[in-house]
Amino acid sequence: MAGYIARRLVAAFLVVVLTSMFVFALFFLGPTNPAAAVCNANGRCTQEKQKLIEHEMGLDQSVVTQYGVFVKGLFVDRTVNVGAAYHCDAPCLGISYGSRTEVTKELTQLYPATLSLAIGGASLYLIVGVLLGSLAARWRGTAADRLLVGTSLTLSSVPYYLLALVAWIFLYLQWHVFPESGYTPLTQNPAKWFTGLLLPWLVLGIYGSTNYARFTRGSMVDSLGEDYIRTAVAKGVKSNKVIFKHGLRAAIVPVVTIFGLDFASLLAGTIFTEQIFDIQGIGHWALDGLQAPLDFPVILATVLVSAILVVVANLVVDIVYSFIDPRVRLA
Amino acid sequence: MTDYMTAADRAVPSDTADKPFLVVDDLTVQFPTADGLVQAVTGLSYSVKLGETLGIVGESGSGKSVSSMAVLGLHDAKRTRLSGSIQVGQTEVIGASEQTMRKIRGSEVAMIFQDPLTALHPFYTIGAQISEAYRIHEDVSRAKAKAKAIEMLDRVGIPQARSRVDDYPHQFSGGMRQRAMIAMSLVNDPKLLIADEPTTALDVTVQAQILDLLQELQRDFNSAIIIITHDLGVVAEMADEVLVMYGGRAVEQGPTRELLVHPEMPYTWGLLSSVPDVAADTDVALIPIPGNPPSLLSPPSGCAFHPRCAHRDKVAGDLCRTELPELTAGVRGEAHLKRCHLANPDSIYATEVLPEIAPDLVGLTLDTTIDVRSRDDIAHEGQ
Numbered sequence: 001m002a003g004y005i006a007r008r009l010v011a012a013f014l015v016v017v018l019t020s021m022f023v024f025a026l027f028f029l030g031p032t033n034p035a036a037a038v039c040n041a042n043g044r045c046t047q048e049k050q051k052l053i054e055h056e057m058g059l060d061q062s063v064v065t066q067y068g069v070f071v072k073g074l075f076v077d078r079t080v081n082v083g084a085a086y087h088c089d090a091p092c093l094g095i096s097y098g099s100r101t102e103v104t105k106e107l108t109q110l111y112p113a114t115l116s117l118a119i120g121g122a123s124l125y126l127i128v129g130v131l132l133g134s135l136a137a138r139w140r141g142t143a144a145d146r147l148l149v150g151t152s153l154t155l156s157s158v159p160y161y162l163l164a165l166v167a168w169i170f171l172y173l174q175w176h177v178f179p180e181s182g183y184t185p186l187t188q189n190p191a192k193w194f195t196g197l198l199l200p201w202l203v204l205g206i207y208g209s210t211n212y213a214r215f216t217r218g219s220m221v222d223s224l225g226e227d228y229i230r231t232a233v234a235k236g237v238k239s240n241k242v243i244f245k246h247g248l249r250a251a252i253v254p255v256v257t258i259f260g261l262d263f264a265s266l267l268a269g270t271i272f273t274e275q276i277f278d279i280q281g282i283g284h285w286a287l288d289g290l291q292a293p294l295d296f297p298v299i300l301a302t303v304l305v306s307a308i309l310v311v312v313a314n315l316v317v318d319i320v321y322s323f324i325d326p327r328v329r330l331a
Numbered sequence: 332m333t334d335y336m337t338a339a340d341r342a343v344p345s346d347t348a349d350k351p352f353l354v355v356d357d358l359t360v361q362f363p364t365a366d367g368l369v370q371a372v373t374g375l376s377y378s379v380k381l382g383e384t385l386g387i388v389g390e391s392g393s394g395k396s397v398s399s400m401a402v403l404g405l406h407d408a409k410r411t412r413l414s415g416s417i418q419v420g421q422t423e424v425i426g427a428s429e430q431t432m433r434k435i436r437g438s439e440v441a442m443i444f445q446d447p448l449t450a451l452h453p454f455y456t457i458g459a460q461i462s463e464a465y466r467i468h469e470d471v472s473r474a475k476a477k478a479k480a481i482e483m484l485d486r487v488g489i490p491q492a493r494s495r496v497d498d499y500p501h502q503f504s505g506g507m508r509q510r511a512m513i514a515m516s517l518v519n520d521p522k523l524l525i526a527d528e529p530t531t532a533l534d535v536t537v538q539a540q541i542l543d544l545l546q547e548l549q550r551d552f553n554s555a556i557i558i559i560t561h562d563l564g565v566v567a568e569m570a571d572e573v574l575v576m577y578g579g580r581a582v583e584q585g586p587t588r589e590l591l592v593h594p595e596m597p598y599t600w601g602l603l604s605s606v607p608d609v610a611a612d613t614d615v616a617l618i619p620i621p622g623n624p625p626s627l628l629s630p631p632s633g634c635a636f637h638p639r640c641a642h643r644d645k646v647a648g649d650l651c652r653t654e655l656p657e658l659t660a661g662v663r664g665e666a667h668l669k670r671c672h673l674a675n676p677d678s679i680y681a682t683e684v685l686p687e688i689a690p691d692l693v694g695l696t697l698d699t700t701i702d703v704r705s706r707d708d709i710a711h712e713g714q
Contacts, residue, residue, distance in 0.1 A: 141409075227449040234403050234444075235464040235515070236436035239429065249454050325454060326499045 004330040005319070012311035019307040020300065021067065027296050028063050034097055035059055037293035038083040056081045070094070093304075094297030098288065103297045106285065107305070113183040114281035116197055117204070117273060118266035124205025126259055129212020130252070136213065137220030137251075138243050149217070152210035160207055161272045167203045168276050183279040200277040204270065208262070215258065219251040226250065253324055257317055264313035268306035351378035352522050352555045353402065353440075358415035358425075360397050360406065360579075368412075369627045371397040372579045375415075379572075381522060384549065384556040386570030386587065388563065388602065390624045394579040395559045399525045401425075402557075403440055404432040419523065438468040441516035445528040447508035451500040457484070458496035461515045468519045483514035487544060506537035510544065517548060523555045530565065542568055563606055567591060575599050578625040578635030581658055585667035595661045595669040595676035597640045600684045608688075618687065634672065642679060646672040 035054040039045035054060050058069065058081070072078065073092035080088045080095045086102070088095060093103035136148045155163075171177040178199040184192040223229065224247045232246045233239075269283030282302055289298030322328045360372040372394040379385045387395045400406060402417055404424055417424040419435055427435075444450035452460060461483055462476035471479070477496065484492035487510040500508055509529060516524060526545065530538035542565060549556055558569050566573055566587060573590045575583040575598065583596040594600055601620035608615070622639035625631050637643050637651040650672050661669045662677060673679065 227444060227446065228452040230405060231442075231444060231450045232452070233405060234436055234442045236433045236438060236467045237463070238433065246452055250452075326456075327453060327501050 001330050005315070008315050008318070012315060015311050016304065016307050020304055023300050023303050024067050024070070025063060027300070032292070032294050033059070034293065034296060037097060041083065053083065093301045096298050097293065097295045098298070103301045106298070107282065107301055110280055110282050110285050112185060113279050114267065114269050114274070114283060116183065116186065116193065117200055117270060117279060117281060118263065120197055120201035121204030121208065122259070122263045122266055124201055125208030125212055128205060129209035130216045130248070130255065132209065132213040133216025134220050134243060134248055136217040137224055140221060148213060152213050155207065156210045161276065163207055164203050164272055164276045167199060172199060181277050183281070200273050200279065204273055212255065216251060216255055219254050220247055223247045223250040249324070253321065256320055256324065260313040260317035261310070264309040265306070267309045269302065351380045352420060354378045354416070354418040355398070355402070356416040358398060358401060358417060359413070360394070360401055361412040362410060363412065367628045370579055370630060371627055372401070375581055377574050377581070377584065379523065379555040379557060381555050382549070382553045383571045384558060384569050386566035386573045387557060387559045387576060388561060388566055388573060389576035390561060392624050392627065393576040395576050396527050399527060399557055399559055402525060403436050403442060437464050437521070438519045439521055440523045440525065441519070441521035443509075443512050443516050443524065443526040443529045446532045447505070447512040448500060448532070450512060451508060453500055456497050456499055457503065457511045461511070461518055464515050465518045479518060480514070483518050484511065487511070487514045489514070505533050506540065509533060509541055513541070513544065513548070517552065520552060521554060523557070525557045525559070527559045528561070529558070530562070545569070563591070563602060575602070578630055579627060580635065580670065581668070582636065582670045583668065584658070589663065589667050593663055593667070593677060594680065595667070595673070596671045597642045597673070598636045600680060604684065604688045634670070642673060645679065
């Protein structure tokens with residue numbers, strides 16, 4: 001098990017390194033020149049002036065050298081020049097072209113909002129989805145089952161941003177069902193943290209749960225048709241226990257896979273949710289970074305965070321698998 | 332290998348002998364489907380006494396598993412139409428509440444399923460599954476239930492039961508899984524054990540061990556056993572009574588020895604003929620029953636077996652095609668029932684069927700002793 005995890009971590013590390021190289025290369029092949037933006041910001045920009053800024057920012061060096069500087073900055077403090085010289089503490093992900101502050105600091109400052117949003121939303125859609133899906137499988141073919149599947153399909157056919165926008169407009173702005181919207185740090189005011197995130201959690205949770213309900217239902221219908229379910233009934237096990245112990249234990253395996261990846265993508269920032277509910281998280285931040293002129297250090301940071309989260313989520317899913325299914329041996 | 336005659340001769344206490352533990356009367360099981368009504372079991376009656384073994388024989392789809400699943404109420408009530416009566420002990424099963432059924436399941440009546448790999452939950456240890464079965468019906472601690480699981484595993488011959496109790500089903504071999512399944516079904520001392528093709532998924536040597544184990548346990552616990560099989564060898568070894576099913580109906584029923592020696596129904600002849608003779612010349616062709624099992628959606632008119640029956644022309648007036656024969660006593664007494672229009676099955680069997688399947692026995696059919704032993708051998712070779 002330890003050897004397996006070590007090997008997987010090495011592979012995960014390589015994936016992250018390759019991703020960072022790819023993003024770096026893509027940016028340098030791309031059409032925007034950050035020096036031009038800096039140059040224009042300082043008033044009239046001449047060819048010579050731009051050349052000088054490019055030199056100061058190190059943009060005239062080769063991609064490989066620049067990547068080397070970036071990687072070195074992850075371990076030791078460095079000075080970054082973006083129009084002016086800025087000190088950047090290790091691990092340094094650069095200085096944002098937009099805000100001119102350290103990317104690492106912004107990331108750590110914004111991340112709790114995204115984390116709060118992701119954990120609440122994901123728990124909600126997992127629990128609600130799996131519960132409804134299991135019940136639908138149990139009452140398969142009945143009106144309750146059809147209602148659930150129908151509602152779930154209807155809801156998932158509505159674009160997410162529309163649902164979020166409508167919820168925000170009516171439940172928050174118009175009817176004030178939810179008094180707060182936006183993020184307050186948990187450490188600052190736990191009650192406000194909760195009330196502010198409640199609506200986005202519910203929107204994210206309910207929308208996401210529709211997929212999980214359908215998915216769990218399908219998986220449960222399969223597992224409830226298995227011979228070992230008949231064995232459990234023949235032993236005299238109560239039907240709730242048959243469904244939620246014997247049936248769900250097997251049906252949850254494929255759900256775990258999807259959940260791992262979904263949760264990772266939530267952790268990497270939910271652009272729509274953060275934008276609509278005005279939550280300053282990294283999804284919001286990445287979106288700002290993508291406005292012209294491109295804020296390369298911010299984009300690189302968000303891509304790296306997503307890459308790390310996805311590979312870690314995959315690893316966690318595989319480890320969780322081996323706990324759920326004893327036939328899976330990690331070696 | 333145990334001779335079936337010892338099973339037949341086994342003494343049954345007279346007080347329990349009078350009252351069968353399980354009485355199935357006029358059981359009909361139907362499944363309404365989009366294509367029509369599937370008539371899985373029609374008008375089936377049988378009974379089993381404590382300490383006795385009933386063998387139910389038939390092809391796939393003959394209704395043998397469906398009827399026994401009804402005993403435990405394992406059919407989805409919404410998708411199944413049940414009528415008739417099933418009495419377990421003093422309790423009527425058909426129409427009984429879930430609560431009543433749960434008390435019977437695993438405690439009064441236990442089931443051993445065909446394929447122990449799929450019938451055991453892959454994610455729980457063998458011990459956990461046996462303990463669970465025990466704790467449903469007995470109010471004991473986890474530790475006590477586990478001790479009981481170890482005791483049961485030991486009882487069914489699993490070596491190092493104390494350590495194997497924490498293994499998962501996939502860590503057991505096929506034969507050990509079936510032993511574990513048997514241990515699980517016996518954990519509450521059920522009075523009736525239904526074994527649904529318990530040896531089909533196992534190799535031949537293990538089959539014999541499992542059958543011996545079942546017989547041994549039956550002697551110890553004095554339970555009634557229903558063994559469902561398509562293997563006449565298993566029936567010959569295990570059963571006191573045999574019920575042959577075809578197309579959802581009983582077509583022949585009687586004491587094992589009597590029925591196997593003097594089969595009166597062409598379908599039973601077909602089953603006997605299709606048992607390969609290991610001692611015979613390898614060039615000799617197998618004798619299958621021609622055709623396919625009948626559709627249960629639209630069963631054939633008259634006798635369900637008539638489209639495949641080689642002897643239907645011997646019945647006058649197209650009766651086989653037009654009229655369903657009653658299940659009545661045959662020529663050899665009240666205990667032996669058959670559902671067939673043939674008036675003289677014994678002589679047809681002796682002159683037409685026997686020469687094909689066991690030429691050496693022709694002319695000796697009246698000498699029961701020789702006949703029984705040879706028939707038994709033929710049946711055993713099929714295992």
